[in-house]
Amino acid sequence: MTIAEFLAPDAWLRPDGGPRYVQLRQRLSEGVDLGLFKAGNSLPPEREIAAITELSRVTVRKAIQALAEDGIIVQRQGSGSFVSSEPPQIEQSLSRLTSFTEDMARRGMVSSSVWLERGIFMPSPDELMALALPSDASVSRIARLRIAGDKPMAIERAALSTEMLPNPLLVETSLYEVLEQSGLRPVRALQKISAINLENADAALLAVDVGKAGLRIERTSYLADGRAVEFTQSVYRGDAYNFVAELRIA
Numbered sequence: 001m002t003i004a005e006f007l008a009p010d011a012w013l014r015p016d017g018g019p020r021y022v023q024l025r026q027r028l029s030e031g032v033d034l035g036l037f038k039a040g041n042s043l044p045p046e047r048e049i050a051a052i053t054e055l056s057r058v059t060v061r062k063a064i065q066a067l068a069e070d071g072i073i074v075q076r077q078g079s080g081s082f083v084s085s086e087p088p089q090i091e092q093s094l095s096r097l098t099s100f101t102e103d104m105a106r107r108g109m110v111s112s113s114v115w116l117e118r119g120i121f122m123p124s125p126d127e128l129m130a131l132a133l134p135s136d137a138s139v140s141r142i143a144r145l146r147i148a149g150d151k152p153m154a155i156e157r158a159a160l161s162t163e164m165l166p167n168p169l170l171v172e173t174s175l176y177e178v179l180e181q182s183g184l185r186p187v188r189a190l191q192k193i194s195a196i197n198l199e200n201a202d203a204a205l206l207a208v209d210v211g212k213a214g215l216r217i218e219r220t221s222y223l224a225d226g227r228a229v230e231f232t233q234s235v236y237r238g239d240a241y242n243f244v245a246e247l248r249i250a
């Protein structure tokens with residue numbers, strides 16, 4: 001889809017949809033999420049957006065200012081508005097079981113990893129319990145620094161029984177993709193999130209000052225038949241993640 005098609009007002013502007021600048025802000029922010037406007041790239045100039053959307057330049061300016069206040073856009077004197085590339089604010093749903101690679105792709109960001117550990121090990125007591133393994137089992141461990149664009153976002157240490165992942169070297173980009181290929185992609189997960197202050201080694205990997213806020217997240221995910229697939233202990237940058245949960249009356 002071209003930017004002109006995406007911003008064509010018929011597709012999104014509603015007479016009863018509230019203030020027009022708010023609707024435009026929403027549309028532009030969806031464009032960032034979809035990767036139509038990529039991190040680090042400039043937005044089309046104000047007058048071009050005004051021409052495509054048939055809105056006034058004042059309305060367009062207000063929408064862009066609101067995006068700048070949200071941290072989605074960075075305005076640079078004389079050179080226009082750019083999609084912010086640091087640190088990406090990730091709003092992550094707590095109700096969908098997705099992978100890091102998918103989460104970032106959905107936001108138009110390229111993800112990469114630095115390997116910290118990859119091999120077969122004796123399980124730790126925590127891994128043994130979470131994965132409900134017999135005491136003589138071994139686990140495939142993959143530990144990675146996860147990067148979005150060029151920003152380190154999280155340190156993830158995943159352990160899987162060797163029954164689920166016999167060869168950890170098979171994981172090159174996405175663990176969930178490898179699991180999917182063998183019909184073992186988890187369908188349900190339990191996640192525990194707690195606040196921490198980042199200590200030396202983790203702070204250095206995440207490129208933040210020691211003592212900054214971080215999130216410790218433990219995810220145990222399961223197959224439909226109840227078998228545990230993955231036990232992952234992660235440390236996320238606290239300034240980059242907003243977790244969103246939808247709540248319903250029981």
Ligand code: 16G
Nearest residue numbers: 099100101174175176177217219232
């Ligand atoms: C997410 C999961 C992690 C999983 C990984 C797979 C959280 C807190 N963690 O980051 O448990 O192992 O995705 O990602 O959401 P991948 O398929 O890109 O390797």
